[in-house]
Amino acid sequence: MIDLCTLGTGGTMPLHTRALASLYVRNGARALLVDCGEGTQVEIGRLGWGFLRIEALLLTHYHADHCSGLPGLLLALTKAGRTEPLHVWGPPDLRRVVTGLRVIAPQLGYEPVLHELPLSGGSFGAAGLRVRAFPLDHGMPCLGYRFDMDRPRAFLPERARALGIPLRAWSFLQRGETVIVDGRTWRPEQVLGEARRGISFVYATDTRPVPGIAAAGRGTQLMILEGMYGGEEDLPKALKNSHMLFRESAALAAQAGTERLLLTHFSTSLEEPEAFLDAARAVFPAADCARDGMTLTLGYPS
Ligand SMILES: [Zn+2]
Numbered sequence: 001m002i003d004l005c006t007l008g009t010g011g012t013m014p015l016h017t018r019a020l021a022s023l024y025v026r027n028g029a030r031a032l033l034v035d036c037g038e039g040t041q042v043e044i045g046r047l048g049w050g051f052l053r054i055e056a057l058l059l060t061h062y063h064a065d066h067c068s069g070l071p072g073l074l075l076a077l078t079k080a081g082r083t084e085p086l087h088v089w090g091p092p093d094l095r096r097v098v099t100g101l102r103v104i105a106p107q108l109g110y111e112p113v114l115h116e117l118p119l120s121g122g123s124f125g126a127a128g129l130r131v132r133a134f135p136l137d138h139g140m141p142c143l144g145y146r147f148d149m150d151r152p153r154a155f156l157p158e159r160a161r162a163l164g165i166p167l168r169a170w171s172f173l174q175r176g177e178t179v180i181v182d183g184r185t186w187r188p189e190q191v192l193g194e195a196r197r198g199i200s201f202v203y204a205t206d207t208r209p210v211p212g213i214a215a216a217g218r219g220t221q222l223m224i225l226e227g228m229y230g231g232e233e234d235l236p237k238a239l240k241n242s243h244m245l246f247r248e249s250a251a252l253a254a255q256a257g258t259e260r261l262l263l264t265h266f267s268t269s270l271e272e273p274e275a276f277l278d279a280a281r282a283v284f285p286a287a288d289c290a291r292d293g294m295t296l297t298l299g300y301p302s
């Protein structure tokens with residue numbers, strides 16, 4: 001089970017009704033953040049899921065609305081008592097950006113470990129999830145992220161009994177380990193069921209539509225994509241500023257065949273994003289607008 005919270009759903013500038021971009025991803029006792037706009041620490045405090053479990057921060061790009069909350073977050077983690085390293089991932093320039101922001105947050109109780117990803121993205125692990133970064137089209141280095149949590153294969157006790165596997169070997173096999181008991185070798189494939197779909201979702205904002213987004217969304221339960229602009233009249237702005245319309249994000253969700261689309265990162269000009277929801281639902285019916293502090297839980301697909 002993974003819990004998500006769209007801490008802030010605004011783009012460009014914070015409004016008194018809408019905070020800037022950040023997503024809290026909680027995997028039990030572990031967590032990561034995607035992006036850290038100005039005031040993210042305030043939203044985390046309001047949510048109440050805590051600071052200490054946050055062990056990784058994934059930045060999409062270095063526009064201020066996605067990373068200017070970093071010094072405050074780093075200090076808040078120190079105040080919360082963090083001593084373990086914090087892993088920070090982001091596109092090229094990560095070192096320069098974080099070093100610059102650290103001028104005003106020099107003393108931390110832990111070490112931020114920086115992982116600068118190439119423009120093309122890459123794969124890594126964070127907070128117990130498999131993560132794959134993929135390139136977006138935003139006029140500057142920008143990455144989207146796909147998250148996967150594998151589901152262990154079921155242990156089949158009746159098969160273990162039929163094979164006469166001693167009880168003391170079961171827990172090893174259950175964990176996927178080969179075990180030797182009394183000179184006999186037992187392998188997990190002998191007693192584990194079919195591979196099962198795990199939990200997967202995508203986060204991609206600040207981009208024009210690119211095929212890599214739909215490709216990343218294949219087989220996912222959820223795509224969180226940007227809803228920077230609502231109606232067709234804003235297409236020139238979307239093209240000029242390298243953002244997407246509701247309709248364009250919905251088309252990517254439809255191409256991906258994901259189960260659900262959540263739009264976020266709304267322009268300050270969108271006072272009521274829901275007013276444009278029909279434009280998205282005409283293309284992909286299972287579309288919704290995120291709200292600041294909205295939480296949802298992803299379980300294993302049945
Ligand atoms: Zn942005």
Ligand SMILES: [Zn+2]
Pocket residue numbers: 061063138206
């Ligand atoms: Zn941007």
